[in-house]
Amino acid sequence: MTKNRKGTLFVLSGPSGAGKGTIRARVFEALDGLSYSVSCTTRAPRDGERDGVDYRFVTPEDFAAHIAAGDFLEWADVHRHRYGTLKSDVEKVLNEGKDMFLEIDVQGALQVKKKMPEAVTLFVVPPSIEVLEKRLRGRHTEGEAELRLRLRNAVEEMKQRDRYDFVVVNDSLDEAVDRVCRFVEQRRQAL
Numbered sequence: 001m002t003k004n005r006k007g008t009l010f011v012l013s014g015p016s017g018a019g020k021g022t023i024r025a026r027v028f029e030a031l032d033g034l035s036y037s038v039s040c041t042t043r044a045p046r047d048g049e050r051d052g053v054d055y056r057f058v059t060p061e062d063f064a065a066h067i068a069a070g071d072f073l074e075w076a077d078v079h080r081h082r083y084g085t086l087k088s089d090v091e092k093v094l095n096e097g098k099d100m101f102l103e104i105d106v107q108g109a110l111q112v113k114k115k116m117p118e119a120v121t122l123f124v125v126p127p128s129i130e131v132l133e134k135r136l137r138g139r140h141t142e143g144e145a146e147l148r149l150r151l152r153n154a155v156e157e158m159k160q161r162d163r164y165d166f167v168v169v170n171d172s173l174d175e176a177v178d179r180v181c182r183f184v185e186q187r188r189q190a191l
Protein backbone atom coordinates (compact mmCIF):
# COMPACT_ATOMS: atom_id res chain seq x y z
CA MET A 1 0.00 0.00 0.00
CA THR A 2 1.61 3.33 -1.04
CA LYS A 3 2.22 5.61 1.96
CA ASN A 4 -0.20 8.36 0.90
CA ARG A 5 -2.93 6.13 -0.56
CA LYS A 6 -6.33 7.40 0.52
CA GLY A 7 -8.64 4.66 1.69
CA THR A 8 -11.72 3.62 -0.29
CA LEU A 9 -15.18 4.53 0.99
CA PHE A 10 -17.78 1.77 0.47
CA VAL A 11 -21.41 2.74 0.97
CA LEU A 12 -23.92 -0.05 1.64
CA SER A 13 -27.65 0.70 1.29
CA GLY A 14 -30.84 -1.24 0.99
CA PRO A 15 -34.36 -1.33 2.36
CA SER A 16 -35.02 -2.09 6.00
CA GLY A 17 -34.78 -5.86 6.47
CA ALA A 18 -32.83 -6.48 3.25
CA GLY A 19 -29.90 -7.90 5.19
CA LYS A 20 -27.44 -4.96 5.27
CA GLY A 21 -26.37 -5.51 8.87
CA THR A 22 -26.13 -9.28 8.51
CA ILE A 23 -24.08 -9.09 5.32
CA ARG A 24 -21.84 -6.33 6.65
CA ALA A 25 -21.01 -8.35 9.76
CA ARG A 26 -20.09 -11.41 7.64
CA VAL A 27 -18.00 -9.27 5.23
CA PHE A 28 -16.07 -7.80 8.18
CA GLU A 29 -15.40 -11.34 9.42
CA ALA A 30 -14.14 -12.39 5.97
CA LEU A 31 -12.04 -9.37 4.97
CA ASP A 32 -9.23 -7.57 6.80
CA GLY A 33 -8.57 -3.85 7.12
CA LEU A 34 -12.14 -2.54 6.91
CA SER A 35 -13.43 0.14 9.30
CA TYR A 36 -17.07 0.91 10.01
CA SER A 37 -18.55 4.37 10.62
CA VAL A 38 -20.84 4.40 13.66
CA SER A 39 -23.76 6.64 12.68
CA CYS A 40 -25.65 9.04 14.91
CA THR A 41 -29.37 8.37 15.23
CA THR A 42 -32.33 9.71 17.16
CA ARG A 43 -34.11 6.33 17.10
CA ALA A 44 -34.17 4.30 20.33
CA PRO A 45 -31.77 1.35 20.68
CA ARG A 46 -33.10 -2.12 19.85
CA ASP A 47 -32.55 -5.00 22.28
CA GLY A 48 -28.85 -5.82 22.21
CA GLU A 49 -27.75 -2.64 20.43
CA ARG A 50 -24.83 -0.90 22.12
CA ASP A 51 -24.32 2.88 22.20
CA GLY A 52 -21.10 3.79 20.37
CA VAL A 53 -20.97 0.38 18.65
CA ASP A 54 -24.18 -0.09 16.63
CA TYR A 55 -25.06 3.62 16.69
CA ARG A 56 -24.33 6.78 18.59
CA PHE A 57 -27.82 7.16 20.12
CA VAL A 58 -28.41 10.93 20.48
CA THR A 59 -31.31 13.21 21.37
CA PRO A 60 -33.04 15.22 18.61
CA GLU A 61 -31.49 18.34 20.15
CA ASP A 62 -27.94 16.91 19.97
CA PHE A 63 -28.60 15.76 16.40
CA ALA A 64 -29.73 19.28 15.47
CA ALA A 65 -26.60 20.70 17.09
CA HIS A 66 -24.44 18.41 14.91
CA ILE A 67 -26.31 19.68 11.82
CA ALA A 68 -25.81 23.31 12.86
CA ALA A 69 -22.10 22.69 13.47
CA GLY A 70 -21.67 21.10 10.03
CA ASP A 71 -20.45 17.86 11.61
CA PHE A 72 -22.19 15.51 9.16
CA LEU A 73 -20.84 14.22 5.85
CA GLU A 74 -24.51 13.41 5.23
CA TRP A 75 -27.70 13.02 7.24
CA ALA A 76 -31.31 12.12 6.46
CA ASP A 77 -34.77 11.66 7.89
CA VAL A 78 -35.45 7.93 7.57
CA HIS A 79 -38.56 6.12 8.86
CA ARG A 80 -39.41 9.19 11.04
CA HIS A 81 -36.02 9.15 12.76
CA ARG A 82 -32.78 11.01 11.94
CA TYR A 83 -29.51 9.36 10.97
CA GLY A 84 -26.16 10.94 10.08
CA THR A 85 -22.52 10.12 9.34
CA LEU A 86 -19.87 12.19 11.12
CA LYS A 87 -17.34 13.75 8.73
CA SER A 88 -14.57 13.34 11.31
CA ASP A 89 -15.01 9.53 11.41
CA VAL A 90 -14.70 9.17 7.64
CA GLU A 91 -11.88 11.66 7.08
CA LYS A 92 -9.72 10.15 9.84
CA VAL A 93 -9.94 6.59 8.53
CA LEU A 94 -9.59 7.39 4.82
CA ASN A 95 -6.63 9.71 5.45
CA GLU A 96 -4.89 6.84 7.25
CA GLY A 97 -5.22 4.89 3.98
CA LYS A 98 -7.76 2.49 5.48
CA ASP A 99 -10.97 1.44 3.70
CA MET A 100 -14.29 2.27 5.33
CA PHE A 101 -17.85 0.98 5.15
CA LEU A 102 -20.92 3.14 5.67
CA GLU A 103 -24.31 1.51 6.07
CA ILE A 104 -26.74 4.32 5.18
CA ASP A 105 -30.04 4.92 3.41
CA VAL A 106 -30.57 5.85 -0.23
CA GLN A 107 -30.80 9.59 0.45
CA GLY A 108 -27.50 9.51 2.34
CA ALA A 109 -25.77 7.34 -0.25
CA LEU A 110 -26.68 9.75 -3.04
CA GLN A 111 -25.44 12.72 -0.96
CA VAL A 112 -22.11 10.94 -0.38
CA LYS A 113 -21.76 9.98 -4.06
CA LYS A 114 -22.35 13.62 -5.04
CA LYS A 115 -19.66 14.88 -2.63
CA MET A 116 -17.28 11.94 -3.16
CA PRO A 117 -17.78 10.46 -6.69
CA GLU A 118 -14.95 8.00 -5.95
CA ALA A 119 -17.06 6.34 -3.24
CA VAL A 120 -18.18 2.81 -4.17
CA THR A 121 -21.90 2.19 -3.61
CA LEU A 122 -23.56 -1.19 -3.04
CA PHE A 123 -27.28 -1.98 -2.77
CA VAL A 124 -28.76 -5.04 -1.05
CA VAL A 125 -32.21 -6.17 -2.22
CA PRO A 126 -34.43 -8.97 -0.91
CA PRO A 127 -35.65 -11.66 -3.36
CA SER A 128 -39.16 -10.12 -3.08
CA ILE A 129 -41.24 -7.74 -0.97
CA GLU A 130 -43.00 -10.80 0.49
CA VAL A 131 -39.70 -12.25 1.68
CA LEU A 132 -38.70 -8.81 3.00
CA GLU A 133 -41.89 -8.64 5.07
CA LYS A 134 -41.29 -12.16 6.39
CA ARG A 135 -37.73 -11.27 7.43
CA LEU A 136 -38.77 -8.00 9.07
CA ARG A 137 -41.50 -9.79 11.03
CA GLY A 138 -39.03 -12.49 11.96
CA ARG A 139 -36.60 -9.90 13.34
CA HIS A 140 -39.19 -8.62 15.85
CA THR A 141 -37.67 -5.14 15.97
CA GLU A 142 -40.62 -2.95 14.99
CA GLY A 143 -44.26 -2.63 15.93
CA GLU A 144 -46.89 -3.10 13.20
CA ALA A 145 -47.15 0.59 12.24
CA GLU A 146 -43.37 1.09 12.03
CA LEU A 147 -43.00 -2.18 10.10
CA ARG A 148 -45.62 -1.12 7.55
CA LEU A 149 -43.91 2.27 7.17
CA ARG A 150 -40.59 0.51 6.49
CA LEU A 151 -42.22 -1.77 3.91
CA ARG A 152 -43.83 1.21 2.14
CA ASN A 153 -40.46 2.97 2.11
CA ALA A 154 -38.79 -0.21 0.79
CA VAL A 155 -40.90 -0.15 -2.39
CA GLU A 156 -39.72 3.40 -3.12
CA GLU A 157 -36.09 2.76 -2.13
CA MET A 158 -35.77 -0.25 -4.44
CA LYS A 159 -36.60 1.97 -7.42
CA GLN A 160 -33.18 3.61 -6.86
CA ARG A 161 -31.18 0.38 -7.28
CA ASP A 162 -29.76 1.30 -10.71
CA ARG A 163 -28.04 4.36 -9.23
CA TYR A 164 -25.65 2.08 -7.34
CA ASP A 165 -22.33 0.67 -8.56
CA PHE A 166 -23.23 -2.86 -7.43
CA VAL A 167 -26.53 -4.60 -6.60
CA VAL A 168 -26.73 -7.90 -4.72
CA VAL A 169 -29.91 -9.96 -4.26
CA ASN A 170 -29.82 -11.35 -0.75
CA ASP A 171 -31.53 -14.70 -1.28
CA SER A 172 -28.90 -17.21 -0.15
CA LEU A 173 -26.96 -15.35 2.54
CA ASP A 174 -23.73 -17.25 1.83
CA GLU A 175 -23.93 -16.42 -1.87
CA ALA A 176 -24.71 -12.75 -1.19
CA VAL A 177 -21.79 -12.45 1.25
CA ASP A 178 -19.47 -14.15 -1.24
CA ARG A 179 -20.54 -11.80 -4.05
CA VAL A 180 -20.07 -8.70 -1.89
CA CYS A 181 -16.64 -9.88 -0.68
CA ARG A 182 -15.45 -10.57 -4.22
CA PHE A 183 -16.70 -7.18 -5.44
CA VAL A 184 -15.10 -5.29 -2.54
CA GLU A 185 -11.75 -7.05 -2.96
CA GLN A 186 -11.79 -6.48 -6.69
CA ARG A 187 -12.42 -2.72 -6.15
CA ARG A 188 -9.72 -2.51 -3.45
CA GLN A 189 -7.14 -4.13 -5.74
CA ALA A 190 -8.13 -1.99 -8.73
CA LEU A 191 -6.87 1.19 -7.03
Ligand SMILES: Nc1nc2c(ncn2[C@@H]2O[C@H](COP(=O)(O)OP(=O)(O)O)[C@@H](O)[C@H]2O)c(=O)[nH]1
Pocket: 013, 014, 015, 016, 017, 020, 021, 039, 040, 043, 074, 075, 076, 078, 079, 083, 084, 085, 103, 104, 105, 106, 107, 108, 109
Ligand atom coordinates in the same frame (compact mmCIF):
# COMPACT_ATOMS: atom_id res chain seq x y z
N1 LIG B 1 -28.58 8.62 5.69
C1 LIG B 1 -28.22 7.79 6.67
N2 LIG B 1 -28.92 6.64 6.83
C2 LIG B 1 -28.50 5.82 7.82
C3 LIG B 1 -27.40 6.08 8.66
N3 LIG B 1 -27.27 5.04 9.55
C4 LIG B 1 -28.25 4.15 9.25
N4 LIG B 1 -28.98 4.63 8.21
C5 LIG B 1 -30.11 3.99 7.52
O1 LIG B 1 -31.30 4.20 8.22
C6 LIG B 1 -32.19 3.14 7.90
C7 LIG B 1 -32.77 2.59 9.17
O2 LIG B 1 -31.74 1.97 9.90
P1 LIG B 1 -32.16 1.10 11.16
O3 LIG B 1 -33.09 1.92 12.01
O4 LIG B 1 -30.91 0.56 11.79
O5 LIG B 1 -33.07 0.01 10.54
P2 LIG B 1 -32.84 -1.23 9.57
O6 LIG B 1 -32.50 -0.74 8.19
O7 LIG B 1 -34.21 -1.85 9.66
O8 LIG B 1 -31.77 -2.09 10.16
C8 LIG B 1 -31.39 2.09 7.12
O9 LIG B 1 -31.63 2.27 5.73
C9 LIG B 1 -29.96 2.48 7.43
O10 LIG B 1 -29.06 2.12 6.38
C10 LIG B 1 -26.70 7.32 8.45
O11 LIG B 1 -25.72 7.65 9.13
N5 LIG B 1 -27.15 8.13 7.45
Ligand SMILES: Nc1ncnc2c1ncn2[C@@H]1O[C@H](COP(=O)(O)OP(=O)(O)O)[C@@H](O)[C@H]1O
Pocket: 014, 015, 016, 017, 018, 019, 020, 021, 022, 023, 135, 136, 138, 139, 170, 171, 172, 173, 174
Ligand atom coordinates in the same frame (compact mmCIF):
# COMPACT_ATOMS: atom_id res chain seq x y z
N1 LIG C 1 -30.35 -14.30 3.21
C1 LIG C 1 -31.15 -14.31 4.30
N2 LIG C 1 -32.01 -15.34 4.49
C2 LIG C 1 -32.81 -15.35 5.58
N3 LIG C 1 -32.83 -14.41 6.55
C3 LIG C 1 -31.98 -13.36 6.39
C4 LIG C 1 -31.10 -13.26 5.29
N4 LIG C 1 -30.37 -12.09 5.43
C5 LIG C 1 -30.80 -11.51 6.57
N5 LIG C 1 -31.75 -12.27 7.17
C6 LIG C 1 -32.50 -11.95 8.40
O1 LIG C 1 -33.41 -10.94 8.03
C7 LIG C 1 -33.53 -9.95 9.06
C8 LIG C 1 -33.10 -8.58 8.53
O2 LIG C 1 -31.69 -8.59 8.32
P1 LIG C 1 -30.85 -7.30 8.74
O3 LIG C 1 -29.42 -7.62 8.50
O4 LIG C 1 -31.27 -6.82 10.09
O5 LIG C 1 -31.36 -6.25 7.63
P2 LIG C 1 -31.07 -4.67 7.53
O6 LIG C 1 -29.81 -4.42 8.31
O7 LIG C 1 -30.93 -4.44 6.05
O8 LIG C 1 -32.29 -3.99 8.11
C9 LIG C 1 -32.64 -10.44 10.21
O9 LIG C 1 -33.46 -11.14 11.14
C10 LIG C 1 -31.66 -11.38 9.52
O10 LIG C 1 -31.22 -12.40 10.40
